[in-house]
Amino acid sequence: MPLEGFHAVKHALRFAPALVSDVRVTSYDRARALAERLAPDVLAELLSRATVDEVGHHTGVAAVGTVPAEDRSVLTARSAPLVLLDAPRSSGNAGAVIRVAAAAGASGVAFVGTLDPWHPTVLRGSAGLHYALPVLRVEPGQVTGPVVLLDADGDPDAELPTDGVLVVGSERGGVGEELRSRADVVLALPMRAGVSSLNLATAVAAALYRRR
Numbered sequence: 001m002p003l004e005g006f007h008a009v010k011h012a013l014r015f016a017p018a019l020v021s022d023v024r025v026t027s028y029d030r031a032r033a034l035a036e037r038l039a040p041d042v043l044a045e046l047l048s049r050a051t052v053d054e055v056g057h058h059t060g061v062a063a064v065g066t067v068p069a070e071d072r073s074v075l076t077a078r079s080a081p082l083v084l085l086d087a088p089r090s091s092g093n094a095g096a097v098i099r100v101a102a103a104a105g106a107s108g109v110a111f112v113g114t115l116d117p118w119h120p121t122v123l124r125g126s127a128g129l130h131y132a133l134p135v136l137r138v139e140p141g142q143v144t145g146p147v148v149l150l151d152a153d154g155d156p157d158a159e160l161p162t163d164g165v166l167v168v169g170s171e172r173g174g175v176g177e178e179l180r181s182r183a184d185v186v187l188a189l190p191m192r193a194g195v196s197s198l199n200l201a202t203a204v205a206a207a208l209y210r211r212r
């Protein structure tokens with residue numbers, strides 16, 4: 001998988017260095033300056049692996065990441081909520097969800113539907129934070145635990161338990177019937193009158209940080 005840009009390479013080196021290869025920089029000095037300022041913890045790793053080459057990203061840093069072995073334990077046991085995206089359509093939205101799920105300490109992000117969670121465009125959207133938590137494709141029946149469905153028509157006081165599965169709908173149709181029928185509670189994020197919905201990653205961010 002292409003890791004495009006300093007931030008993607010930095011996150012992958014930080015969370016899963018063994019899965020990073022072919023690190024390229026347009027200039028050692030430029031890469032050193034970026035790492036000194038933004039990520040001193042990966043500076044030595046970055047420079048010791050890098051070769052100078054052309055890089056098609058404005059930060060002048062790129063690498064290749066290997067997809068990790070799937071950690072499916074998170075589907076049945078967890079110490080922080082699991083985010084479940086029901087048939088997401090936009091790879092940019094999906095990547096942004098992974099980024100905020102990693103930041104907010106979710107236990108993983110599972111995808112139902114046809115979008116490949118490890119597609120390069122999803123990886124681009126997560127800034128390499130796929131390497132910070134399990135990201136995998138599932139069938140709805142493979143996930144166990146209390147199901148908290150996110151929906152604007154739900155209950156603003158519903159709670160997201162530690163071992164909960166936070167189900168988020170697709171950009172067009174919301175949550176499908178199969179997962180809707182499994183909901184234990186439906187959580188709404190109140191909005192001003194006239195606003196119909198939040199973007200996927202914004203809704204996930206609000207739900208996860210509200211719990212924290």
Ligand SMILES: C[S@@+](CC[C@H](N)C(=O)[O-])C[C@H]1O[C@@H](n2cnc3c(N)ncnc32)[C@H](O)[C@@H]1O
Nearest residue numbers: 150151152168169172174175188189197198203
């Ligand atoms: C862009 S919205 C999709 C809206 C879609 N048109 C519908 O009919 O539900 C994508 C998903 O984000 C979540 N979401 C967005 N705004 C929300 C809100 N205010 N409260 C709870 N969930 C919300 C829901 O899970 C929703 O299915």
